[in-house]
Amino acid sequence: MSAPRTLYAKIWDDHVVRTGDDGTDLIWIDRHLIHEVTTPQAFEGLRLAGRRVHRPDLTLGVPDHNVPTTDRYLPNPDPASTLQLATLEANCAEFGVELIGIHAAAQGIVHVIGPEQGFTLPGLTLVCGDSHTATHGAFGALAFGIGTSEVEHVFATQTLHLARAKAMRVTVTGTLGFSISAKDVALAVIGQLGTGGGTGHVIEFAGPVIETLSMEGRMTLCNMAIEAGARAGLVAPDAKTFAYVEGRPRAPQGADWDAAVAYWRTLPSDPGAVFDTEIVVDGSAIAPLVTWGTSPEDVVPITGTVPDPAGFADAGKQVAAAKSLAYMGLAPGTRLADVAVENIFIGSCTNSRIEDLRAAAAVAQGRRVAPNIRQALVVPGSGLVKRQAESEGLDRVFIEAGFDWREPGCSMCLGMNPDKVPPGERCASTSNRNFVGRQGPGARTHLLSPAMAAAAAVTGRLTDVRELMA
Amino acid sequence: MQPFHTLTGTAVPFGAENVDTDAIIPARFLKTVTRAGLGAHAFATLREDPANIFDAPQNRGAPILIAGDNFGCGSSREHAPWALADMGFRVVIAPSFADIFAGNAFKNGILLVALPQEQIDRLMEVAADQPLTVDLENQVVTTPYQDRFAFAVDPFRKDCLLNGSDEIALTEALGQDIAAFETRLASARPWVGGAAARVAA
Numbered sequence: 001m002s003a004p005r006t007l008y009a010k011i012w013d014d015h016v017v018r019t020g021d022d023g024t025d026l027i028w029i030d031r032h033l034i035h036e037v038t039t040p041q042a043f044e045g046l047r048l049a050g051r052r053v054h055r056p057d058l059t060l061g062v063p064d065h066n067v068p069t070t071d072r073y074l075p076n077p078d079p080a081s082t083l084q085l086a087t088l089e090a091n092c093a094e095f096g097v098e099l100i101g102i103h104a105a106a107q108g109i110v111h112v113i114g115p116e117q118g119f120t121l122p123g124l125t126l127v128c129g130d131s132h133t134a135t136h137g138a139f140g141a142l143a144f145g146i147g148t149s150e151v152e153h154v155f156a157t158q159t160l161h162l163a164r165a166k167a168m169r170v171t172v173t174g175t176l177g178f179s180i181s182a183k184d185v186a187l188a189v190i191g192q193l194g195t196g197g198g199t200g201h202v203i204e205f206a207g208p209v210i211e212t213l214s215m216e217g218r219m220t221l222c223n224m225a226i227e228a229g230a231r232a233g234l235v236a237p238d239a240k241t242f243a244y245v246e247g248r249p250r251a252p253q254g255a256d257w258d259a260a261v262a263y264w265r266t267l268p269s270d271p272g273a274v275f276d277t278e279i280v281v282d283g284s285a286i287a288p289l290v291t292w293g294t295s296p297e298d299v300v301p302i303t304g305t306v307p308d309p310a311g312f313a314d315a316g317k318q319v320a321a322a323k324s325l326a327y328m329g330l331a332p333g334t335r336l337a338d339v340a341v342e343n344i345f346i347g348s349c350t351n352s353r354i355e356d357l358r359a360a361a362a363v364a365q366g367r368r369v370a371p372n373i374r375q376a377l378v379v380p381g382s383g384l385v386k387r388q389a390e391s392e393g394l395d396r397v398f399i400e401a402g403f404d405w406r407e408p409g410c411s412m413c414l415g416m417n418p419d420k421v422p423p424g425e426r427c428a429s430t431s432n433r434n435f436v437g438r439q440g441p442g443a444r445t446h447l448l449s450p451a452m453a454a455a456a457a458v459t460g461r462l463t464d465v466r467e468l469m470a
Numbered sequence: 471m472q473p474f475h476t477l478t479g480t481a482v483p484f485g486a487e488n489v490d491t492d493a494i495i496p497a498r499f500l501k502t503v504t505r506a507g508l509g510a511h512a513f514a515t516l517r518e519d520p521a522n523i524f525d526a527p528q529n530r531g532a533p534i535l536i537a538g539d540n541f542g543c544g545s546s547r548e549h550a551p552w553a554l555a556d557m558g559f560r561v562v563i564a565p566s567f568a569d570i571f572a573g574n575a576f577k578n579g580i581l582l583v584a585l586p587q588e589q590i591d592r593l594m595e596v597a598a599d600q601p602l603t604v605d606l607e608n609q610v611v612t613t614p615y616q617d618r619f620a621f622a623v624d625p626f627r628k629d630c631l632l633n634g635s636d637e638i639a640l641t642e643a644l645g646q647d648i649a650a651f652e653t654r655l656a657s658a659r660p661w662v663g664g665a666a667a668r669v670a671a
Contacts, residue, residue, distance in 0.1 A: 040503035080501035096671030147548035149577035196540040252661035
């Protein structure tokens with residue numbers, strides 16, 4: 001009888017190509033998702049060294065980071081973006097990698113299309129040159145972001161030299177309250193752990209709240225594991241996972257499907273498996289959360305006030321908080337619900353899936369975007385999400401309320417395309433990072449859930465969605 | 471990569487905590503298809519202030535950066551170490567580093583030295599007017615005042631840095647192990663292969 005193992009350890013053990021004598025293992029990579037921003041230099045490296053992509057059948061490309069979200073048949077006004085998108089196409093063609101092109105129906109954000117295509121499966125190792133690759137951990141896949149040199153290494157060898165991380169379990173107990181979403185859980189976890197709290201760890205999310213989350217919700221939660229500094233987030237695969245995966249275009253079929261499910265059922269952490277760190281979050285106590293500062297750990301309930309930097313225990317935090325507030329243009333003691341916003345962004349790899357759009361549309365239904373809002377973008381995560389939303393009439397709900405209904409991409413989450421928050425303006429955003437300048441130079445970001453973003457859109461200020469939906 | 475042994479030079483006493491990769495290189499500068507030239511845009515937001523620490527005459531081209539806790543958090547963009555390297559940095563000293571950034575820095579021949587905050591505070595003080603020496607072979611940071619701070623480094627990364635190794639070539643030398651794994655994988659988990667179309671190259 002072998003010792004009880006965690007989900008993380010089981011996936012790791014099944015992917016060791018070779019155990020190193022220096023504390024690192026050579027780990028096999030089952031899936032490699034690629035996009036236009038972090039691959040040009042990796043392909044260039046292959047070309048210079050005369051190397052090939054070792055396993056194109058495990059590699060899938062899609063443009064997402066700087067695609068325009070307006071009509072893609074119009075000329076792209078940005079020559080640098082045009083070149084980067086063309087470079088991805090040319091590289092995929094040259095190295096025999098399948099590309100879901102900019103005009104394909106299935107194009108979308110890399111972390112939305114992976115699961116949607118059944119490219120993401122439980123028990124896999126999956127990498128992408130993007131830190132939000134943690135998203136795919138929702139399926140019980142070990143998924144993490146890598147840099148461009150590692151992209152090149154995976155291209156050439158389909159492996160990475162990795163040191164085993166520590167295992168952390170975050171157990172979310174209780175039941176979520178009315179209008180509380182996976183995004184609020186993610187922000188609550190980051191608020192409790194801090195942005196460096198997960199460094200060196202892979203987090204497994206567990207407990208009753210996680211079990212009740214939909215696959216979309218689990219993706220939102222794992223997506224933000226990186227904002228707590230964790231290498232990856234994981235949720236044990238269960239019946240909900242299998243139901244989501246079954247029948248997707250690239251999912252196993254027939255006898256392969258049965259064998260895969262039998263294997264996947266062996267993956268959840270064994271009873272008695274030891275975690276290096278255990279954290280418990282009281283799910284019943286989570287209120288709708290918003291960020292007040294320039295770090296995702298700067299969270300406060302919508303019913304709360306902007307904190308006073310002097311109230312932080314450590315001197316470094318006091319300085320950081322004061323700087324954040326100066327950048328955010330907020331005074332200590334201000335009620336969050338009194339903060340007016342000018343921009344709304346519903347989208348990103350965190351919150352652009354069908355369930356997110358449904359939650360936002362339920363708030364927008366029969367209401368109007370407030371007059372002080374200059375931009376209210378709804379950017380579906382993929383062409384297929386967009387089509388699904390349109391078949392449900394969600395596009396009409398948004399358009400009639402005064403939102404802008406866009407083509408899929410990363411958009412205003414990171415402002416690489418024309419979708420930016422103007423300097424000094426505020427944005428209620430369903431994305432994942434409120435860093436200085438993230439949504440455009442001088443942009444002030446408040447992270448929140450899709451329902452909360454829609455609530456802010458219709459009132460023109462940060463708003464407790466529970467008041468609108470009661 | 472360029473080998474790293476010992477380096478003596480100016481250290482920029484930056485000291486900020488939780489410096490994210492958006493701060494090191496904002497997303498709007500990532501629309502490049504080469505590695506070169508990103509130094510001009512490194513810390514772009516911070517450097518809008520003409521009195522910023524990086525453009526102070528004594529710090530131009532400095533090879534060592536001293537920062538606060540959790541340096542390099544956020545996005546996985548390797549443009550961050552490319553930008554740092556292009557500015558001339560070969561060493562970053564901080565209490566801790568974000569995981570992905572640490573991997574990326576190493577791949578670009580940048581040595582990351584993690585030291586306790588008290589030692590960082592001392593180095594910040596010394597760096598104001600004196601150079602620091604970083605010795606990878608002996609894993610120690612020294613100052614002209616006889617400070618001697620030992621640091622830990624992953625043995626694999628140390629070896630690669632000292633030798634300037636091409637990591638892909640090292641892995642390719644393990645090709646037999648990789649091929650054997652692929653054979654095992656194809657029979658144990660046959661559903662893993664063939665997830666993407668094989669496009670004629």
